[in-house]
Amino acid sequence: MPLHVFPAPAPALRSVLAALGSPTAVREAHTPALRSVQGSLSPELPLPVHVLDRIVPNEAAPRTRLAGWRFLVRSGERAVAAADTMLTADGWTFSHFFEGPYIASTELAVRQAESTATHYQPRLLSVPELYMLTLWLHHDIEADAGGGTLAPTDLLVPLAPAPTGITAHRPHHVADLLPVMTLRVTPAPLPDVPGLLGTPA
Incomplete structure (x- = not known):
């Protein structure tokens, strides 16, 4: 299989298993x-979630930060939800369950990536x-999954859903x-209009 999925930190997995085993956590x-x-419900396909907080023009290798680990929660043959974990002062812990379009979209993107010949993490x-x-x-399948250089x-x-003008499920370098x-995130320059920045005292 061309995708090399790193195992999530053991405490993160344990916290999700504990939440899935808690009727209160699932009910609420x-x-x-x-x-x-x-x-039964099982957490599968652990993926580190990185955040690109700020896009800086002309930055050659933008750095990201690791925000958590996400597990798809599977019932039988389908994923019905996802479980997020976060890093606290006491270590990795369960954060919350959620559902929505990104669940199926993640599964589809992973299947598409698995059908290629190139190996990725x-x-x-x-x-x-x-x-x-x-x-x-x-591209570096041996890299630390928490490392954050693009x-x-x-x-x-x-x-999906992707921002307007960006096609979902189309791979881009x-x-x-x-x-x-x-x-998209760079403000348009203000027009050079005389008097725009102030008026004489």
Whole structure:
């Protein structure tokens, strides 16, 4: 299989298993699909979630920060929800369950990536400035999954729903997609109009 999925930190997995085993945690989750499941639930496909907090024009290798680990929660043959974990002063702990379009979109993007011949390490990359989530296919399969440098040759696969003008599930090299993303978040320059910045005293 061309995708090299790193195991999540053991405490993160244990915290999700504990939450899934807690009727209270499942019942209080804002996930109708999760609450309605009859039968067993299992956390699968752990992916580190990185955040690109700020896109800086002309930055050669933007750095990201590791925000957590995400597990798809599977019931039988389908994923019905996801579980996020976060790092606290006491270590990795369960954060919350959620559902929505990114669940199926993540599964689809992973299946598409598995059908290629190139080996990658899969991650998730969130771009809050664009309300955008991508499957990040890192070229260095031996790298620390918590490391956060975007390489120009890495692939980003925007998940659906993607921002207007960016096609979901179409792989882009970071070197190609980053300028588009930068253009989206860079304010347009103000027109050079005399008197715009003030009036004589």
